[in-house]
Amino acid sequence: MALCEECKMREATVLYVEIVDGVKVVRHLCDVCAEKLSLGLPQEKRGGKKSDALFNIKPSSIKGIFQKDYKEKTHLHCKHCGMTWEYFKKTGKFGCAYCYEAFFENLKGYLKKIHGTYEYRGRPYKKSGINVENIIEEKLVLEKELKQAIETEDFERAAKLRDRIKELNEKIAGHSGTN
Amino acid sequence: MPDIQELIEKPPGWLSGEGKYPEMVLSTRVRIARNLKKFPFNVKSKEAEREEILLIVKEALDNIGIVENPYYIRLDQIGKKDRDFLIERHLTTFDMVRDPAGRGIYFSSDETTNVMINEEDHLRISVIMPGFNLKEAFERATLLDEKLGEILEYAFMEPFGYLTSCPTNVGLGIRISVLMHLPGVIINKNLKSLADNLNLVRATIRGLYGEGSEIVGNIFQISSTLTLGISEQELLEKFNEVIDSVIELEKGAREEIYKKMKDLIEDKTYRSLAILQSARLLSFKEAANHFSALRLGLAYGFILDYSVKTLNELLFYSQPVHIQKLIGKDLTPDERDKYRASYVKAKLSSVKN
Numbered sequence: 001m002a003l004c005e006e007c008k009m010r011e012a013t014v015l016y017v018e019i020v021d022g023v024k025v026v027r028h029l030c031d032v033c034a035e036k037l038s039l040g041l042p043q044e045k046r047g048g049k050k051s052d053a054l055f056n057i058k059p060s061s062i063k064g065i066f067q068k069d070y071k072e073k074t075h076l077h078c079k080h081c082g083m084t085w086e087y088f089k090k091t092g093k094f095g096c097a098y099c100y101e102a103f104f105e106n107l108k109g110y111l112k113k114i115h116g117t118y119e120y121r122g123r124p125y126k127k128s129g130i131n132v133e134n135i136i137e138e139k140l141v142l143e144k145e146l147k148q149a150i151e152t153e154d155f156e157r158a159a160k161l162r163d164r165i166k167e168l169n170e171k172i173a174g175h176s177g178t179n
Numbered sequence: 180m181p182d183i184q185e186l187i188e189k190p191p192g193w194l195s196g197e198g199k200y201p202e203m204v205l206s207t208r209v210r211i212a213r214n215l216k217k218f219p220f221n222v223k224s225k226e227a228e229r230e231e232i233l234l235i236v237k238e239a240l241d242n243i244g245i246v247e248n249p250y251y252i253r254l255d256q257i258g259k260k261d262r263d264f265l266i267e268r269h270l271t272t273f274d275m276v277r278d279p280a281g282r283g284i285y286f287s288s289d290e291t292t293n294v295m296i297n298e299e300d301h302l303r304i305s306v307i308m309p310g311f312n313l314k315e316a317f318e319r320a321t322l323l324d325e326k327l328g329e330i331l332e333y334a335f336m337e338p339f340g341y342l343t344s345c346p347t348n349v350g351l352g353i354r355i356s357v358l359m360h361l362p363g364v365i366i367n368k369n370l371k372s373l374a375d376n377l378n379l380v381r382a383t384i385r386g387l388y389g390e391g392s393e394i395v396g397n398i399f400q401i402s403s404t405l406t407l408g409i410s411e412q413e414l415l416e417k418f419n420e421v422i423d424s425v426i427e428l429e430k431g432a433r434e435e436i437y438k439k440m441k442d443l444i445e446d447k448t449y450r451s452l453a454i455l456q457s458a459r460l461l462s463f464k465e466a467a468n469h470f471s472a473l474r475l476g477l478a479y480g481f482i483l484d485y486s487v488k489t490l491n492e493l494l495f496y497s498q499p500v501h502i503q504k505l506i507g508k509d510l511t512p513d514e515r516d517k518y519r520a521s522y523v524k525a526k527l528s529s530v531k532n
Contacts (some may be wrong), residue, residue: 120340
């Protein structure tokens with residue numbers, strides 16, 4: 001059992017990668033110390049070796065905890081699209097948005113391995129209250145019907161459909177922000 | 180359906196040779212990956228579903244109306260040659276072209292804004308600006324993304340953020356990339372070391388057409404890879420810093436080369452110019468390497484007759500499908516080399532002061 005290079009008490013379970021003055025420093029740490037370091041909490045001692053590097057990116061501007069290994073449940077599958085964890089591991093592509101729920105337990109570790117973290121830090125996503133997507137879909141259906149109506153020379157129906165499509169267009173325009 | 184031939188007649192706006200460091204940084208691109216919540220990702224989507232996505236996204240884009248004078252092209256309604264042309268134009272990808280059914284692109288007439296519909300993700304919003312211009316590319320791409328996100332329901336889930344087919348994009352879904360001309364790095368044999376250093380700061384370097392593509396004419400694509408644990412602003416700042424470092428590295432290499440072998444480089448510039456002006460057969464690769472020498476010669480002030488814009492256009496219009504589109508017929512590789520040589524020769528003599 002390798003000991004954590006920081007506290008020399010607990011078992012080293014993560015590979016901690018940090019750029020110090022443009023130099024990659026890899027350290028074997030325990031969960032506790034790695035978490036502290038990634039949060040920028042004060043440490044008792046730091047040891048960063050320096051050598052020639054092409055870049056001069058500011059110290060600790062990039063860091064992350066790269067899990068060496070994580071426990072994986074191999075038999076998970078997504079009920080929504082049928083994707084299995086095993087198949088995902090082969091292709092690297094998920095089948096649908098619900099895969100992220102189905103594989104939630106494995107994903108935290110998996111994402112830590114490739115990104116160093118699994119947490120989104122971007123702007124919150126706000127959708128407007130009304131689902132314009134549905135209105136668009138309805139409109140597309142009506143447009144098909146309109147075409148048919150014109151082909152079969154059912155002009156009364158065509159006129160009604162045209163009015164309804166016009167209404168929907170106004171609705172869409174009202175929510176797309178620029179009109 | 181617009182005529183593809185219209186596109187060949189005017190070069191894309193992002194090749195204009197404007198912006199910061201236009202000779203070294205050809206263009207800056209911000210690409211945002213998004214998916215619609217209610218449809219499966221495209222590895223699982225059925226043709227009817229893709230059809231629906233295509234219609235919905237196109238309708239949404241028409242309504243938002245911020246893509247100027249848009250072109251909308253369904254890849255399954257044009258021929259193979261036209262699809263290959265759009266790859267050379269950076270408007271579509273090898274993946275989309277491999278199976279074009281139910282896939283499309285929606286782009287501004289100057290080709291700086293493009294939305295790929297049903298690539299790996301349902302939407303790939305992309306803005307390309309000439310030179311090193313991260314801020315504007317980012318602002319434009321974000322504006323379009325926000326407008327679309329208001330009327331379409333994106334797949335989004337805490338704590339991961341925007342959900343994408345490939346977990347390398349999950350989170351921000353944003354990838355920033357720049358096309359750079361790096362002859363100094365190559366002459367100094369620093370490519371491997373640059374690639375390693377970029378890797379450490381979560382960036383990656385590839386050939387002209389991105390993933391898996393070959394190195395042509397010392398042109399490289401450097402992209403960000405980080406999408407989690409970081410805000411949009413931090414990503415922007417960090418990547419700016421990375422590209423500044425690469426610019427400094429290339430500048431330093433060029434200074435060193437100038438001191439050590441000015442005569443040799445000047446000689447090489449003029450030899451390349453002579454070949455481009457006189458050759459009767461030119462492969463794309465050979466032409467691209469000579470264009471690189473001209474670019475460097477231009478940066479050193481050895482030659483003054485040609486602008487960065489001209490050199491950008493020469494490089495793009497020398498591509499295999501572009502040459503065939505310029506001539507207006509299908510050509511064998513040997514014929515292409517012949518027409519390319521005459522195109523380059525004519526272009527160089529027509530733009531000279």
